[in-house]
Amino acid sequence: MDTLTHALSGALLARATAPAEAPGGLALRTRMQAGFLAAAFPDSDIVLRIFGALPYLDLHRGVTHSILLLPFWAWLLAWILSRFWRRRYGWRAFYGTAALGIAIHIAGDIFTAYGTMVLAPFSHHRFSLPFTFIIDLYFSAIIAAGLLASAARPPSRFPAIVALAALGCYVGFQGVLHSRAVEAGEAYAASRLPARAKTRTYAFPQPLSPFYWRIVVVHEEEYHVASVDLGRERDRDAPEAGHGTGPAAHYRPIQGAAWAHYRKFGADIGQAAWAREAWGQTVFSRYRDFALLPFLDRVESTTTGTCAWFLDLRFILPALPPSLGYGVCREDATGLWHAQRMTETFGIDTLRAFIGMDAVDEKSHPPTP
Numbered sequence: 001m002d003t004l005t006h007a008l009s010g011a012l013l014a015r016a017t018a019p020a021e022a023p024g025g026l027a028l029r030t031r032m033q034a035g036f037l038a039a040a041f042p043d044s045d046i047v048l049r050i051f052g053a054l055p056y057l058d059l060h061r062g063v064t065h066s067i068l069l070l071p072f073w074a075w076l077l078a079w080i081l082s083r084f085w086r087r088r089y090g091w092r093a094f095y096g097t098a099a100l101g102i103a104i105h106i107a108g109d110i111f112t113a114y115g116t117m118v119l120a121p122f123s124h125h126r127f128s129l130p131f132t133f134i135i136d137l138y139f140s141a142i143i144a145a146g147l148l149a150s151a152a153r154p155p156s157r158f159p160a161i162v163a164l165a166a167l168g169c170y171v172g173f174q175g176v177l178h179s180r181a182v183e184a185g186e187a188y189a190a191s192r193l194p195a196r197a198k199t200r201t202y203a204f205p206q207p208l209s210p211f212y213w214r215i216v217v218v219h220e221e222e223y224h225v226a227s228v229d230l231g232r233e234r235d236r237d238a239p240e241a242g243h244g245t246g247p248a249a250h251y252r253p254i255q256g257a258a259w260a261h262y263r264k265f266g267a268d269i270g271q272a273a274w275a276r277e278a279w280g281q282t283v284f285s286r287y288r289d290f291a292l293l294p295f296l297d298r299v300e301s302t303t304t305g306t307c308a309w310f311l312d313l314r315f316i317l318p319a320l321p322p323s324l325g326y327g328v329c330r331e332d333a334t335g336l337w338h339a340q341r342m343t344e345t346f347g348i349d350t351l352r353a354f355i356g357m358d359a360v361d362e363k364s365h366p367p368t369p
Contacts, residue, residue, distance in 0.1 A: 001108040001132070003043045005140045009108060009167075010039020010101035012146050016160035017100060026093050028154070030085065034094050038077050038101025042109075053341040054326065058286040065106050066120040074099035108132075111171055113204045113314045115292075124289070130314075131174035133205040142167050174210050177230050178203050181213040184228065184254045189217045192224070192259075202293065204314055212251045216293055216313050221264040223293060226257040227318050250318035262313070266296040275299060278308035281337040284328040297325060297342075305331035309342055 014035025018028055026034065042064040048056040063069055078094035109116045112134050115126025132139055146163020153159055181203035189199040199219045206212035211231035217224040229251035252258060265272040265279070275296045279288065288294075293313035300307050307329035315323035325342030 001105075001112060001139075002135050003040050005136075005143065006043065006105045006108055007036045007040035008140070008143045008147060009104050010035040010037075012143050012150075012160050012163055013039075013100050013104050014097050015147070015150050016157055016164050017097075018157060020157075026089060026097065030089070031097055034077075034081055034097045035101045037081070038074070038098040039105045040101075041073065041077055042102060042105045054286045054339055057290055057324065057326075061109055061114060061116045061126070062120045062124070063117075065109060065116050065118060067103075067106060067118045068122065069120070070099060070102050070106070073102055077102075111174075126290075129175070129178075130202075130204050131171055131178050133207050135207060136205075136210075137208070138210060139167065139170065142170060170210075174205065177210060177213065178205070180230055181215050181228065184257075185215040185217045185224075185226075188215075188224065188226070188257075188259065189219070193217075193219055202314075206251070206317065214313075214316075215257075218293070223262040223264070223295060223313060224259050225262060225313060226259045227251045228254050228257050230254070262295045264295050266299070271296070271299045274306075275308045278328045278330075278337070279310070281328050283337050283339050284326075287326045287328075287339065297322065300327075305329050305335065307340065311342075 011032045012035075014032045015028070018031055019025065025031075042061075045060055045062065045064045046056075048059050064073065074095055075091070075098075077098040078091040081094045081098070082089055082091040106116060106118060110118070110127055111129050111132045113128060113130040114134070115128040117124055118127050119125065142163055146160050146166075149159035149163065150156075182201050185201035185203065186199075189197070189201065193199060197219055199217055202216045202218070204214045204216070206214055206227070209229075209231070211229050213228050213230060215226045215228060227250050229248070232253040233255070263272070265275045278284070279294075287310065291310065291312045294310050295313060297309040297311045300309060307327040309325060309327040311322045311325045317323070322342065327340045327342060328337055329340055330337045
Protein backbone atom coordinates (compact mmCIF):
# COMPACT_ATOMS: atom_id res chain seq x y z
CA MET A 1 0.00 0.00 0.00
CA ASP A 2 1.26 3.49 -0.75
CA THR A 3 2.45 5.54 2.22
CA LEU A 4 -0.14 8.30 1.89
CA THR A 5 -3.03 5.81 1.99
CA HIS A 6 -1.45 4.18 5.03
CA ALA A 7 -1.17 7.54 6.77
CA LEU A 8 -4.78 8.46 6.01
CA SER A 9 -5.95 5.09 7.30
CA GLY A 10 -4.17 5.84 10.58
CA ALA A 11 -5.97 9.18 10.87
CA LEU A 12 -9.29 7.48 10.13
CA LEU A 13 -8.72 4.80 12.76
CA ALA A 14 -7.68 7.44 15.29
CA ARG A 15 -10.95 9.29 14.63
CA ALA A 16 -13.04 6.13 14.85
CA THR A 17 -11.52 5.14 18.21
CA ALA A 18 -11.54 8.61 19.79
CA PRO A 19 -13.47 8.57 23.08
CA ALA A 20 -16.50 10.83 23.30
CA GLU A 21 -15.00 12.65 26.25
CA ALA A 22 -11.39 12.32 27.31
CA PRO A 23 -10.46 14.69 30.13
CA GLY A 24 -6.70 14.98 30.07
CA GLY A 25 -6.52 12.88 26.87
CA LEU A 26 -5.45 13.91 23.39
CA ALA A 27 -7.43 16.59 21.61
CA LEU A 28 -9.18 15.16 18.55
CA ARG A 29 -6.99 16.99 16.05
CA THR A 30 -3.82 15.94 17.86
CA ARG A 31 -5.04 12.36 18.02
CA MET A 32 -5.65 12.24 14.27
CA GLN A 33 -2.29 13.84 13.54
CA ALA A 34 -0.60 11.23 15.70
CA GLY A 35 -2.50 8.44 13.94
CA PHE A 36 -1.47 9.86 10.56
CA LEU A 37 2.22 9.95 11.48
CA ALA A 38 2.19 6.56 13.20
CA ALA A 39 0.59 4.83 10.22
CA ALA A 40 3.23 6.32 7.91
CA PHE A 41 6.11 5.36 10.21
CA PRO A 42 6.74 1.71 9.10
CA ASP A 43 7.68 2.93 5.62
CA SER A 44 10.56 4.86 7.17
CA ASP A 45 12.59 1.76 6.30
CA ILE A 46 13.10 3.43 2.93
CA VAL A 47 16.37 4.66 4.47
CA LEU A 48 17.67 1.15 3.73
CA ARG A 49 18.02 2.30 0.13
CA ILE A 50 21.30 3.97 1.06
CA PHE A 51 22.77 0.47 1.45
CA GLY A 52 21.75 -0.54 -2.07
CA ALA A 53 18.77 -1.86 -3.99
CA LEU A 54 19.14 -5.54 -3.01
CA PRO A 55 19.45 -4.95 0.77
CA TYR A 56 16.36 -2.74 0.57
CA LEU A 57 14.48 -5.40 -1.40
CA ASP A 58 15.46 -8.01 1.16
CA LEU A 59 14.73 -5.98 4.31
CA HIS A 60 11.81 -3.75 3.27
CA ARG A 61 8.68 -4.50 5.31
CA GLY A 62 10.86 -6.10 7.94
CA VAL A 63 11.49 -4.88 11.49
CA THR A 64 9.41 -1.70 11.15
CA HIS A 65 6.46 -3.88 10.08
CA SER A 66 6.86 -6.45 12.86
CA ILE A 67 3.96 -7.13 15.21
CA LEU A 68 6.52 -8.41 17.71
CA LEU A 69 8.29 -5.06 17.75
CA LEU A 70 5.09 -3.02 17.52
CA PRO A 71 4.99 -2.24 21.30
CA PHE A 72 8.54 -0.85 21.10
CA TRP A 73 7.89 1.25 17.98
CA ALA A 74 4.66 2.57 19.51
CA TRP A 75 6.55 3.61 22.66
CA LEU A 76 9.31 5.26 20.61
CA LEU A 77 6.83 7.21 18.50
CA ALA A 78 4.79 8.15 21.55
CA TRP A 79 7.91 9.46 23.26
CA ILE A 80 8.95 11.46 20.17
CA LEU A 81 5.46 12.93 19.74
CA SER A 82 5.32 13.85 23.41
CA ARG A 83 8.45 15.97 22.89
CA PHE A 84 6.55 18.14 20.42
CA TRP A 85 3.60 18.51 22.80
CA ARG A 86 5.64 18.33 26.01
CA ARG A 87 3.72 21.15 27.64
CA ARG A 88 0.42 19.29 27.25
CA TYR A 89 0.87 15.51 26.95
CA GLY A 90 3.13 12.76 28.18
CA TRP A 91 4.09 9.74 26.07
CA ARG A 92 1.33 7.59 27.61
CA ALA A 93 -1.30 9.82 26.02
CA PHE A 94 0.07 8.99 22.55
CA TYR A 95 0.86 5.32 23.03
CA GLY A 96 -2.49 3.76 22.13
CA THR A 97 -2.95 5.91 19.04
CA ALA A 98 0.60 5.18 17.87
CA ALA A 99 0.07 1.44 18.33
CA LEU A 100 -3.18 1.52 16.36
CA GLY A 101 -1.55 3.51 13.53
CA ILE A 102 1.32 1.04 13.18
CA ALA A 103 -1.08 -1.91 13.38
CA ILE A 104 -3.33 -0.68 10.57
CA HIS A 105 -0.26 -0.09 8.40
CA ILE A 106 0.91 -3.67 8.94
CA ALA A 107 -2.57 -5.00 8.21
CA GLY A 108 -2.80 -2.98 5.00
CA ASP A 109 0.52 -4.32 3.71
CA ILE A 110 -0.39 -7.94 4.41
CA PHE A 111 -3.16 -7.64 1.81
CA THR A 112 -0.68 -6.89 -1.00
CA ALA A 113 1.52 -9.25 -3.05
CA TYR A 114 4.91 -8.03 -1.79
CA GLY A 115 4.71 -9.81 1.54
CA THR A 116 5.36 -8.54 5.07
CA MET A 117 7.75 -9.97 7.67
CA VAL A 118 5.40 -9.60 10.62
CA LEU A 119 7.56 -11.87 12.82
CA ALA A 120 10.84 -10.05 12.18
CA PRO A 121 13.55 -10.18 13.41
CA PHE A 122 12.99 -13.81 14.43
CA SER A 123 11.60 -14.89 11.07
CA HIS A 124 12.08 -13.51 7.55
CA HIS A 125 8.99 -15.28 6.23
CA ARG A 126 6.79 -12.88 4.27
CA PHE A 127 3.10 -13.22 5.02
CA SER A 128 0.80 -12.15 2.22
CA LEU A 129 -2.89 -12.30 1.32
CA PRO A 130 -2.69 -10.73 -2.17
CA PHE A 131 -6.14 -9.18 -2.33
CA THR A 132 -5.29 -5.52 -3.03
CA PHE A 133 -2.99 -3.88 -5.56
CA ILE A 134 -0.34 -1.66 -4.00
CA ILE A 135 -2.14 1.45 -5.30
CA ASP A 136 -5.91 0.91 -5.12
CA LEU A 137 -7.95 4.01 -5.88
CA TYR A 138 -11.15 2.52 -4.46
CA PHE A 139 -9.41 1.59 -1.21
CA SER A 140 -7.99 5.09 -0.88
CA ALA A 141 -11.32 6.70 -1.83
CA ILE A 142 -13.17 4.90 0.96
CA ILE A 143 -10.68 6.24 3.50
CA ALA A 144 -10.84 9.76 2.06
CA ALA A 145 -14.63 9.71 2.08
CA GLY A 146 -14.63 8.66 5.72
CA LEU A 147 -12.32 11.51 6.68
CA LEU A 148 -14.36 14.07 4.75
CA ALA A 149 -17.60 12.83 6.28
CA SER A 150 -16.00 12.98 9.74
CA ALA A 151 -14.93 16.57 9.10
CA ALA A 152 -18.52 17.42 8.18
CA ARG A 153 -19.80 15.88 11.43
CA PRO A 154 -17.04 16.60 13.97
CA PRO A 155 -18.90 15.52 17.12
CA SER A 156 -19.60 12.02 15.77
CA ARG A 157 -17.35 8.99 15.28
CA PHE A 158 -20.03 7.29 13.18
CA PRO A 159 -18.76 8.31 9.70
CA ALA A 160 -15.25 7.04 10.50
CA ILE A 161 -16.60 3.76 11.88
CA VAL A 162 -18.78 3.28 8.79
CA ALA A 163 -15.79 3.97 6.52
CA LEU A 164 -13.66 1.40 8.34
CA ALA A 165 -16.49 -1.15 8.07
CA ALA A 166 -16.81 -0.37 4.34
CA LEU A 167 -13.06 -0.81 3.97
CA GLY A 168 -13.26 -4.21 5.61
CA CYS A 169 -16.14 -5.21 3.33
CA TYR A 170 -14.20 -4.05 0.27
CA VAL A 171 -11.15 -6.12 1.22
CA GLY A 172 -13.44 -9.06 1.91
CA PHE A 173 -14.97 -8.64 -1.55
CA GLN A 174 -11.46 -8.65 -3.02
CA GLY A 175 -10.78 -11.85 -1.09
CA VAL A 176 -13.80 -13.47 -2.75
CA LEU A 177 -12.52 -12.38 -6.17
CA HIS A 178 -9.09 -13.78 -5.29
CA SER A 179 -10.70 -17.15 -4.54
CA ARG A 180 -12.53 -17.07 -7.88
CA ALA A 181 -9.29 -16.34 -9.71
CA VAL A 182 -7.50 -19.22 -7.94
CA GLU A 183 -10.38 -21.56 -8.78
CA ALA A 184 -10.11 -20.55 -12.44
CA GLY A 185 -6.40 -21.37 -12.40
CA GLU A 186 -7.04 -24.74 -10.78
CA ALA A 187 -9.71 -25.52 -13.39
CA TYR A 188 -7.22 -24.67 -16.15
CA ALA A 189 -4.59 -26.95 -14.58
CA ALA A 190 -7.07 -29.82 -14.29
CA SER A 191 -8.12 -29.53 -17.95
CA ARG A 192 -4.83 -28.63 -19.67
CA LEU A 193 -2.00 -30.21 -17.67
CA PRO A 194 -1.14 -33.90 -17.27
CA ALA A 195 -3.27 -35.89 -14.87
CA ARG A 196 -1.89 -35.98 -11.31
CA ALA A 197 0.56 -33.20 -12.17
CA LYS A 198 1.73 -31.31 -9.11
CA THR A 199 0.68 -27.72 -9.57
CA ARG A 200 0.22 -24.61 -7.47
CA THR A 201 -2.01 -21.69 -8.37
CA TYR A 202 -1.55 -18.03 -7.46
CA ALA A 203 -3.68 -14.97 -8.18
CA PHE A 204 -2.52 -11.37 -7.93
CA PRO A 205 -4.58 -8.16 -8.03
CA GLN A 206 -3.97 -5.70 -10.84
CA PRO A 207 -4.34 -1.90 -10.93
CA LEU A 208 -7.42 0.22 -11.64
CA SER A 209 -10.12 -2.39 -11.07
CA PRO A 210 -10.78 -4.98 -8.35
CA PHE A 211 -11.95 -7.32 -11.14
CA TYR A 212 -8.56 -7.42 -12.88
CA TRP A 213 -6.39 -10.37 -11.84
CA ARG A 214 -3.26 -12.16 -12.98
CA ILE A 215 -3.42 -15.95 -12.58
CA VAL A 216 -0.23 -18.01 -12.41
CA VAL A 217 -0.26 -21.81 -12.47
CA VAL A 218 3.10 -23.35 -11.55
CA HIS A 219 3.98 -26.77 -12.96
CA GLU A 220 7.53 -27.90 -12.24
CA GLU A 221 9.69 -25.09 -13.73
CA GLU A 222 7.00 -23.78 -16.04
CA TYR A 223 4.48 -21.02 -15.46
CA HIS A 224 1.08 -20.73 -17.14
CA VAL A 225 -0.13 -17.14 -16.93
CA ALA A 226 -3.38 -15.36 -17.81
CA SER A 227 -4.71 -11.85 -17.21
CA VAL A 228 -8.44 -12.00 -16.55
CA ASP A 229 -11.37 -9.70 -15.91
CA LEU A 230 -13.71 -11.33 -13.40
CA GLY A 231 -16.33 -8.67 -14.08
CA ARG A 232 -16.96 -10.05 -17.57
CA GLU A 233 -18.48 -13.45 -18.11
CA ARG A 234 -18.36 -13.78 -21.88
CA ASP A 235 -15.61 -13.20 -24.39
CA ARG A 236 -17.77 -10.99 -26.57
CA ASP A 237 -18.20 -8.59 -23.67
CA ALA A 238 -14.50 -7.70 -23.73
CA PRO A 239 -12.12 -6.31 -26.34
CA GLU A 240 -9.88 -8.83 -28.04
CA ALA A 241 -6.49 -9.22 -26.42
CA GLY A 242 -4.02 -6.76 -27.86
CA HIS A 243 -6.76 -4.57 -29.34
CA GLY A 244 -8.45 -1.45 -28.07
CA THR A 245 -6.95 1.03 -25.66
CA GLY A 246 -6.44 1.16 -21.94
CA PRO A 247 -6.03 -1.65 -19.44
CA ALA A 248 -9.30 -3.39 -20.36
CA ALA A 249 -7.72 -4.53 -23.64
CA HIS A 250 -5.31 -6.79 -21.72
CA TYR A 251 -7.81 -8.56 -19.46
CA ARG A 252 -10.15 -11.23 -20.79
CA PRO A 253 -13.07 -13.16 -19.31
CA ILE A 254 -12.06 -16.48 -17.79
CA GLN A 255 -13.72 -18.44 -20.62
CA GLY A 256 -11.67 -16.62 -23.25
CA ALA A 257 -8.46 -16.11 -21.30
CA ALA A 258 -5.22 -16.14 -23.29
CA TRP A 259 -2.69 -18.29 -21.43
CA ALA A 260 1.00 -17.52 -21.89
CA HIS A 261 3.84 -19.85 -20.91
CA TYR A 262 7.12 -19.00 -19.21
CA ARG A 263 10.02 -21.24 -18.22
CA LYS A 264 12.00 -20.40 -15.11
CA PHE A 265 15.31 -20.59 -16.94
CA GLY A 266 14.11 -19.95 -20.48
CA ALA A 267 13.50 -22.22 -23.48
CA ASP A 268 17.05 -22.08 -24.85
CA ILE A 269 18.95 -25.09 -23.44
CA GLY A 270 22.35 -23.40 -23.65
CA GLN A 271 21.17 -20.24 -21.94
CA ALA A 272 19.23 -22.23 -19.35
CA ALA A 273 22.35 -24.01 -18.13
CA TRP A 274 24.24 -20.74 -17.74
CA ALA A 275 21.21 -19.07 -16.12
CA ARG A 276 20.97 -21.89 -13.55
CA GLU A 277 24.58 -21.35 -12.62
CA ALA A 278 24.05 -17.61 -12.31
CA TRP A 279 20.85 -18.08 -10.29
CA GLY A 280 22.64 -20.20 -7.69
CA GLN A 281 25.37 -17.67 -6.91
CA THR A 282 25.71 -16.57 -3.29
CA VAL A 283 25.74 -12.91 -4.32
CA PHE A 284 22.21 -13.38 -5.64
CA SER A 285 20.80 -15.02 -2.51
CA ARG A 286 18.80 -11.97 -1.43
CA TYR A 287 16.85 -11.87 -4.67
CA ARG A 288 16.48 -15.67 -4.64
CA ASP A 289 14.88 -15.52 -1.22
CA PHE A 290 12.58 -12.68 -2.23
CA ALA A 291 11.35 -13.81 -5.66
CA LEU A 292 8.28 -16.03 -5.43
CA LEU A 293 7.77 -16.67 -9.17
CA PRO A 294 11.11 -15.89 -10.81
CA PHE A 295 11.82 -16.38 -14.50
CA LEU A 296 14.67 -15.59 -16.83
CA ASP A 297 13.98 -12.44 -18.78
CA ARG A 298 17.13 -12.64 -20.91
CA VAL A 299 20.81 -13.43 -20.98
CA GLU A 300 22.67 -10.37 -22.17
CA SER A 301 26.28 -10.17 -23.30
CA THR A 302 28.02 -6.81 -23.45
CA THR A 303 31.58 -5.57 -23.73
CA THR A 304 31.80 -5.65 -19.92
CA GLY A 305 30.49 -9.18 -19.38
CA THR A 306 27.42 -11.42 -19.38
CA CYS A 307 24.29 -11.01 -17.26
CA ALA A 308 21.28 -13.20 -16.54
CA TRP A 309 18.30 -10.94 -15.87
CA PHE A 310 15.41 -12.25 -13.77
CA LEU A 311 11.90 -10.95 -13.12
CA ASP A 312 9.15 -12.00 -10.72
CA LEU A 313 5.73 -12.70 -12.23
CA ARG A 314 4.07 -11.04 -9.22
CA PHE A 315 5.25 -7.67 -10.51
CA ILE A 316 4.63 -8.01 -14.24
CA LEU A 317 1.77 -5.95 -15.68
CA PRO A 318 0.52 -6.48 -19.24
CA ALA A 319 2.35 -4.41 -21.88
CA LEU A 320 4.30 -2.40 -19.30
CA PRO A 321 7.96 -2.14 -18.28
CA PRO A 322 8.92 -4.78 -15.72
CA SER A 323 9.17 -4.11 -12.02
CA LEU A 324 11.77 -5.30 -9.50
CA GLY A 325 14.05 -6.95 -12.05
CA TYR A 326 17.57 -7.95 -11.03
CA GLY A 327 20.50 -9.58 -12.76
CA VAL A 328 23.60 -11.51 -11.80
CA CYS A 329 26.64 -10.86 -13.96
CA ARG A 330 30.31 -11.63 -14.39
CA GLU A 331 32.92 -10.14 -16.67
CA ASP A 332 34.39 -13.41 -17.98
CA ALA A 333 34.48 -17.15 -17.34
CA THR A 334 36.81 -16.75 -14.37
CA GLY A 335 35.58 -13.40 -13.07
CA LEU A 336 33.65 -12.65 -9.90
CA TRP A 337 29.86 -12.57 -9.91
CA HIS A 338 27.96 -9.41 -8.94
CA ALA A 339 24.29 -8.52 -8.64
CA GLN A 340 22.73 -5.60 -10.46
CA ARG A 341 19.33 -3.96 -10.58
CA MET A 342 17.44 -3.67 -13.85
CA THR A 343 17.06 -0.03 -14.86
CA GLU A 344 13.67 -0.42 -16.55
CA THR A 345 11.60 -0.94 -13.45
CA PHE A 346 8.14 0.12 -12.36
CA GLY A 347 7.81 3.78 -11.52
CA ILE A 348 5.75 6.84 -12.29
CA ASP A 349 6.48 6.53 -16.02
CA THR A 350 5.01 3.03 -16.00
CA LEU A 351 1.87 4.21 -14.23
CA ARG A 352 1.47 7.06 -16.71
CA ALA A 353 1.79 4.65 -19.59
CA PHE A 354 -0.74 2.25 -18.06
CA ILE A 355 -3.43 4.90 -17.87
CA GLY A 356 -2.71 6.08 -21.41
CA MET A 357 -0.76 9.28 -20.74
CA ASP A 358 2.44 8.14 -22.44
CA ALA A 359 3.58 5.55 -24.93
CA VAL A 360 5.75 2.69 -23.77
CA ASP A 361 8.76 1.51 -25.74
CA GLU A 362 8.29 -2.11 -26.80
CA LYS A 363 11.89 -2.79 -25.78
CA SER A 364 10.85 -2.28 -22.15
CA HIS A 365 8.19 -5.00 -22.25
CA PRO A 366 8.72 -8.48 -20.86
CA PRO A 367 9.77 -10.85 -23.65
CA THR A 368 7.26 -12.94 -25.51
CA PRO A 369 7.29 -16.32 -23.71
